[in-house]
Amino acid sequence: MVVIAVVVFVLGLLTLAGWANWQNRTQAAARLQAQQAQAVLVADDNSGSLHMSSPLVGKPAPAFTLTNVKGEKVSLADYKGKAVQINFWATWCAPCKIETPWLVELEKQYAPKGFEILAVSVDDLDKDDKTQLAKDIAGIAKGAQNLHIDYPVLIDGDSIGKPYGDVDVFPTSFFINRKGTIVAASFGLTSKDDLEANIRKALGEEK
Amino acid sequence: MYLSGIKLFAFAFALLPLQAQNPIGGFESHPAGAKATAVTYLFPEQITIPADKPSPVDLHFKVAQGLHVNSHTPRTEDLIPTTLSFPDSAAVRLAKADFPPGADYAFAISPSEKLSVYTGEFIVHAEFIAAKGEHLVEAKLRYQACTSDTCMPPHTIPVAIDVIAK
Numbered sequence: 001m002v003v004i005a006v007v008v009f010v011l012g013l014l015t016l017a018g019w020a021n022w023q024n025r026t027q028a029a030a031r032l033q034a035q036q037a038q039a040v041l042v043a044d045d046n047s048g049s050l051h052m053s054s055p056l057v058g059k060p061a062p063a064f065t066l067t068n069v070k071g072e073k074v075s076l077a078d079y080k081g082k083a084v085q086i087n088f089w090a091t092w093c094a095p096c097k098i099e100t101p102w103l104v105e106l107e108k109q110y111a112p113k114g115f116e117i118l119a120v121s122v123d124d125l126d127k128d129d130k131t132q133l134a135k136d137i138a139g140i141a142k143g144a145q146n147l148h149i150d151y152p153v154l155i156d157g158d159s160i161g162k163p164y165g166d167v168d169v170f171p172t173s174f175f176i177n178r179k180g181t182i183v184a185a186s187f188g189l190t191s192k193d194d195l196e197a198n199i200r201k202a203l204g205e206e207k
Numbered sequence: 208m209y210l211s212g213i214k215l216f217a218f219a220f221a222l223l224p225l226q227a228q229n230p231i232g233g234f235e236s237h238p239a240g241a242k243a244t245a246v247t248y249l250f251p252e253q254i255t256i257p258a259d260k261p262s263p264v265d266l267h268f269k270v271a272q273g274l275h276v277n278s279h280t281p282r283t284e285d286l287i288p289t290t291l292s293f294p295d296s297a298a299v300r301l302a303k304a305d306f307p308p309g310a311d312y313a314f315a316i317s318p319s320e321k322l323s324v325y326t327g328e329f330i331v332h333a334e335f336i337a338a339k340g341e342h343l344v345e346a347k348l349r350y351q352a353c354t355s356d357t358c359m360p361p362h363t364i365p366v367a368i369d370v371i372a373k
Binding site: 090091092093095096097122139170171189190191 | 287314322354358360
């Protein structure tokens with residue numbers, strides 16, 4: 001009788017242990033999901049700079065046509081033969097404001113060599129309300145003006161986020177060489193030196 | 208047989224703490240398939256307040272570790288503030304919502320540019336006015352979160368509270 005009671009007790013403990021294990025695995029899965037959602041960045045080389053690798057590196061840059069803040073259509077194909085940086089940003093993105101002045105300087109420095117930046121805004125647009133849409137676009141234009149951006153500012157970046165790997169952290173940049181291949185990607189605020197290194201890579205000037 | 212039972216008991220007892228240990232560390236549990244959000248509504252889930260009178264309610268939220276969200280009063284207009292909204296309803300109204308002041312935060316690469324943010328737990332001191340009866344309020348908290356290097360798009364989470372007004 002005692003043995004049966006002990007066996008029942010042990011089986012109960014094993015069941016409890018199994019339940020605790022399932023709970024822990026659930027929590028571990030949730031943590032992994034959260035890490036992905038938070039886009040935690042890691043140092044992956046000797047430079048100490050922060051990166052997330054992109055499966056798009058080495059592949060042709062997805063084609064797109066967007067509208068700029070002046071209402072003109074702009075296609076990636078318009079920049080064939082140039083090195084291009086596609087910079088996903090938003091007016092509400094504080095690290096983007098730190099990065100943008102570097103980009104403005106680098107664009108001026110490398111434009112004579114055939115380098116262009118396309119700023120792709122991911123600010124929300126109210127497409128159902130024309131008045132609000134005009135305000136939204138004006139807000140983006142003002143934000144770009146405040147940052148002294150003199151390269152093209154495109155709107156509705158969310159519409160091309162998917163082909164670029166579901167861009168959901170900002171700033172995010174893709175560096176495209178003259179042949180239209182993505183040669184580097186950067187996620188988050190890095191440094192002016194890192195950005196310049198990627199621009200040089202896109203221009204084929206890699207050291 | 209008796210000895211085997213004891214051995215089995217001892218083995219199971221030794222196994223229990225190993226099984227219960229979380230190898231990664233503590234983190235809020237989420238339903239399977241649910242995507243973790245930067246901000247979680249903690250409590251209260253249910254309140255009992257006097258009917259038709261402004262009644263104080265403290266709403267507790269938690270910002271996930273390693274993230275910050277703009278406070279209710281960010282330092283520049285273009286940053287998106289944390290806000291609380293109530294559905295249009297005659298049954299329960301939000302009479303007041305006092306947000307805590309934000310803490311100073313600066314990105315390491317630009318220490319002079321201070322932001323006003325919430326990290327960890329923060330409390331919104333609200334006042335509800337509810338008609339007599341039981342009402343499920345589905346309020347919303349909108350925020351915009353960042354890590355130390357990146358920002359994520361603005362997001363809205365539901366704040367569900369069962370309000371019993373007597």
